[in-house]
Amino acid sequence: MLMGQVQPKLIIHGGAGSSLRGKGGVDSVRLSLFRVVEEVYGLLLAGASAQSAVVRGCQLMEDDPRFNAGTGSVLQSDGQIRMSASLMNGSAQRFSGVINVSRVKNPIDLALFLQDASDRILSDHGAAELLRELKLPLHDPLTEIRLQEWIQERAGNFSHEMAGVVAEKELVSEAGRGTIGVVALDSEGRLAVGTSTGGKGFERIGRVSDSATPAGNYATHHAAVSCTGIGEDILEECLAARIVVRVTDGLSLLEALQRSFLEAEQNRRDFGAIALDRTGTIAWGKTSEVLLAAYHDGKQMADTLELDEGLLTGCCTPE
Numbered sequence: 266m267l268m269g270q271v272q273p274k275l276i277i278h279g280g281a282g283s284s285l286r287g288k289g290g291v292d293s294v295r296l297s298l299f300r301v302v303e304e305v306y307g308l309l310l311a312g313a314s315a316q317s318a319v320v321r322g323c324q325l326m327e328d329d330p331r332f333n334a335g336t337g338s339v340l341q342s343d344g345q346i347r348m349s350a351s352l353m354n355g356s357a358q359r360f361s362g363v364i365n366v367s368r369v370k371n372p373i374d375l376a377l378f379l380q381d382a383s384d385r386i387l388s389d390h391g392a393a394e395l396l397r398e399l400k401l402p403l404h405d406p407l408t409e410i411r412l413q414e415w416i417q418e419r420a421g422n423f424s425h426e427m428a429g430v431v432a433e434k435e436l437v438s439e440a441g442r443g444t445i446g447v448v449a450l451d452s453e454g455r456l457a458v459g460t461s462t463g464g465k466g467f468e469r470i471g472r473v474s475d476s477a478t479p480a481g482n483y484a485t486h487h488a489a490v491s492c493t494g495i496g497e498d499i500l501e502e503c504l505a506a507r508i509v510v511r512v513t514d515g516l517s518l519l520e521a522l523q524r525s526f527l528e529a530e531q532n533r534r535d536f537g538a539i540a541l542d543r544t545g546t547i548a549w550g551k552t553s554e555v556l557l558a559a560y561h562d563g564k565q566m567a568d569t570l571e572l573d574e575g576l577l578t579g580c581c582t583p584e
């Protein structure tokens with residue numbers, strides 16, 4: 266690293282939810298997360314901007330059928346897939362995103378295009394029109410596991426609140442809160458965050474997720490946060506923006522998470538969040554049992570897959 270440059274930092278998540286059943290589940294999720302961290306951290310070391318690293322990380326996770334975003338997204342109550350994604354550039358303080366878009370491989374690509382547009386958040390028909398204008402190839406994100414999950418839920422008249430957090434044969438019946446998110450600090454000290462989701466699964470047509478709102482995905486030059494979990498809970502706490510504003514007002518990142526997650530626990534919320542600040546502190550919080558997150562602190566990769574279920578927050582501070 267050159268003198269005067271910032272040590273890049275990266276944290277990603279693949280959802281939050283109930284305990285991953287069986288060690289096989291933990292190991293395979295860890296492998297998927299570490300693959301993404303390794304590739305994207307390499308880009309940051311080579312000088313990529315936080316925004317482009319975030320977009321690449323989101324693309325890789327959207328392409329992994331295990332996670333509930335892009336390919337592998339959950340089905341809504343009518344059996345259709347509608348995805349939402351957003352991107353926020355912390356230095357430009359610019360937010361862009363798409364809500365309930367279908368038939369696209371990487372919803373985050375649409376959010377990236379919209380970063381430079383005057384209309385920066387598009388929903389269903391508008392997002393479909395953009396897809397057509399950009400001549401992106403049509404893509405069917407449906408996977409067999411997600412189809413079977415929907416058929417099973419339909420037979421039970423949609424009794425689960427949400428679909429499985431990760432698509433694994435042995436895990437699919439676990440209630441979960443899937444979404445993917447990437448937060449990066451680049452070598453010039455810039456922060457960016459991206460979040461992408463297939464939604465809760467089995468929801469009403471027209472339901473809007475938190476992921477393409479500042480409640481689920483928010484950054485300034487002080488801090489950046491991506492959330493996962495029950496979108497309604499995240500929106501009602503305005504979680505990502507709440508944490509970032511607390512850091513902007515002078516709390517440390519860990520203090521901001523501790524205060525926000527204590528309130529969330531009192532309000533019986535069910536979600537998780539990953540975060541970075543401009544000093545390079547990496548942090549996470551959860552009220553759910555597990556948070557599927559992994560990070561690179563500049564020295565090594567680590568993850569949050571086997572944290573104590575009762576633990577609300579944690580962090581890794583720069584030396």
Ligand code: GLY
Nearest residue numbers: 464465474494496
């Ligand atoms: N956090 C994803 C959703 O609720 O749609």
